[in-house]
Amino acid sequence: MRTRTTMAAITGVGLLALVATACGSTGGDSTSGESGSGKAAGTPAAATALPVESTARKATWTDQSTAHQLTLAPKRLARGTAAALDHVQLDEDLTGMVPYYLTVTYTNTGSAALAQPDPEANFTVTLADGTPGKATSLWNSNPLATATSSYLPENCDQAGPASVAPAATATVCQLVLLPKGHTPATVAYADDSGKTLLWKVGDGTGDDDRGRLLAAGTTADSTYQDVTTKSGTVPIRVTPKSVRAGSLNDLGDYDLSDTQKNLVPWYVTFEYRNAGTEKLLPSMDDGVGLRTAAGREVQPTPLFDLRAAEGQGIDQCRGSVPHTRLEPNSTLTLCTVHLLPAGDRPAMVSFTGEGKGAKTLMWHAR
Known part of the structure; x- marks a missing residue:
């Protein structure tokens, strides 16, 4: 005491x-x-x-x-x-x-x-x-x-x-x-x-961390590298498209823990453009992060579908994933699910690229 x-x-x-x-x-x-x-x-x-x-x-x-x-x-x-x-x-x-x-x-x-x-x-x-x-x-x-x-x-x-x-x-x-x-x-x-x-506090917007915190929807440059790339990192352009709340009913076909069943899903959608000359695997969502207004760091939640060997995503959080790889000068959207306590909300979403010199980009969530 x-x-x-x-x-x-x-x-x-x-x-x-x-x-x-x-x-x-x-x-x-x-x-x-x-x-x-x-x-x-x-x-x-x-x-x-x-x-x-x-x-x-x-x-x-x-x-x-x-x-x-x-x-x-x-x-x-x-x-x-x-x-x-x-x-x-x-x-x-x-x-x-x-x-x-x-x-x-x-x-x-x-x-x-x-x-x-x-x-x-x-x-x-x-x-x-x-x-x-x-x-x-x-x-x-x-x-x-x-x-x-x-x-x-x-x-x-x-x-x-x-x-x-x-x-x-x-x-x-x-x-x-x-x-x-x-x-x-x-x-x-x-x-x-x-x-x-x-x-x-005040109007609730705070500051932009000396310009490091980008406005929602702003496109920014990053790099990506995967096991198939041969010439090192590939330049990509990253745009946050939406950050929105869902319902726990959306995840009814997934195996959730008792703790997760008391949380609220938030869906974060990014668009990625391949600005290089090599094809890329559509796995950029591995680099997505989120921090909340209450100061929590919340990574994407892996979902395992009870009806199939592999989860196929949910209708409320589905992107235009290509069947093979992302071609040069093409785009795709990927959506990640983040589980937050009721009452909390996203404050910032981020993307961390892959490869040498990759940095973390951060945006206001709204």
């Missing part, structure tokens, strides 16, 4: 607090922003609030084996500065990331009190390409500190409640680290019932 203490500074999974030093120590003024060097001794600038949806939704939070019913929503999302982490020793993979303070409210709509509740731990913040933030814990890095850290948003300098009575409401704060230079797109809650709840 997690022990909660006053939050006067920042640390968490992958972060080690310097116990003798509080993040809010007095000293020279620091306005280093996201590019904070980690050496400044002053008080970091106050966090900047971002617009975020705040519609309350029904949710489930599980304490050990007991499911509790809640309503919850983001209340505030604020972007801090890298200088706020100046007095915290970061793991190498977290160095240079920017702190976001996500304040959420939740109401206990069940009949039993919640003991040591932490539904805030199920929240995260994601970028437009589905990259999830690194959600961390908050606790006091200076046990002797009594002053509130003025740069922290309200509720982010204090512990969450030890218990929440039926019909009572709590407000708590979660720290999420994201790469600098980006605008988040979504706040997500991984519901303990298996579904996903989403709220938009």
Whole structure:
């Protein structure tokens, strides 16, 4: 069971607090922003609030084996500065990331009190390409500190409640680290019932990762190579044609696991043009990937038809696969099936080519 203490500074999974030093120590003024060097001794600038949806939704939070019913929503999302982490020793993979303070409210709509509740731990913040933030814990890095850290948003300098009575409401704060230079797109809650709840940050579009995230439907150049090619990689042109939700009934003839039977199929269709001089096997769909608005990486799901030795695809996700190989200057469409939790949706689709120098292309999913 997690022990909660006053939050006067920042640390968490992958972060080690310097116990003798509080993040809010007095000293020279620091306005280093996201590019904070980690050496400044002053008080970091106050966090900047971002617009975020705040519609309350029904949710489930599980304490050990007991499911509790809640309503919850983001209340505030604020972007801090890298200088706020100046007095915290970061793991190498977290160095240079920017702190976001996500304040959420939740109401206990069940009949039993919640003991040591932490539904805030199920929240995260994601970028437009589905990259999830690194959600961390908050606790006091200076046990002797009594002053509130003025740069922290309200509720982010204090512990969450030890218990929440039926019909009572709590407000708590979660720290999420994201790469600098980006605008988040979504706040997500991984519901303990298996579904996903989403709220938009601003207009929900985020940014294009400095041009790396292409607009939906944009054609881009790639390369492909298979066991039949003789002259190395073959240039191809790749175009995402559609990303759409299906129904689990579409997969009624396939052998699904119990977990898969609670998911929603999404169909991703790409068009491939052979821009080279050699024929290619029609297996480009092996390079398709997808990330969701809640930060999940979801690869294509292989489907095994119960009625035949080999699956022949489904009507809702069928492309113009040639009988043999893809001829030069010809096109084909291939469709892949990705199973997502209810409530989640694709944020980004990708294609990774084959052969030396092949890169990953990424597109907005809508």
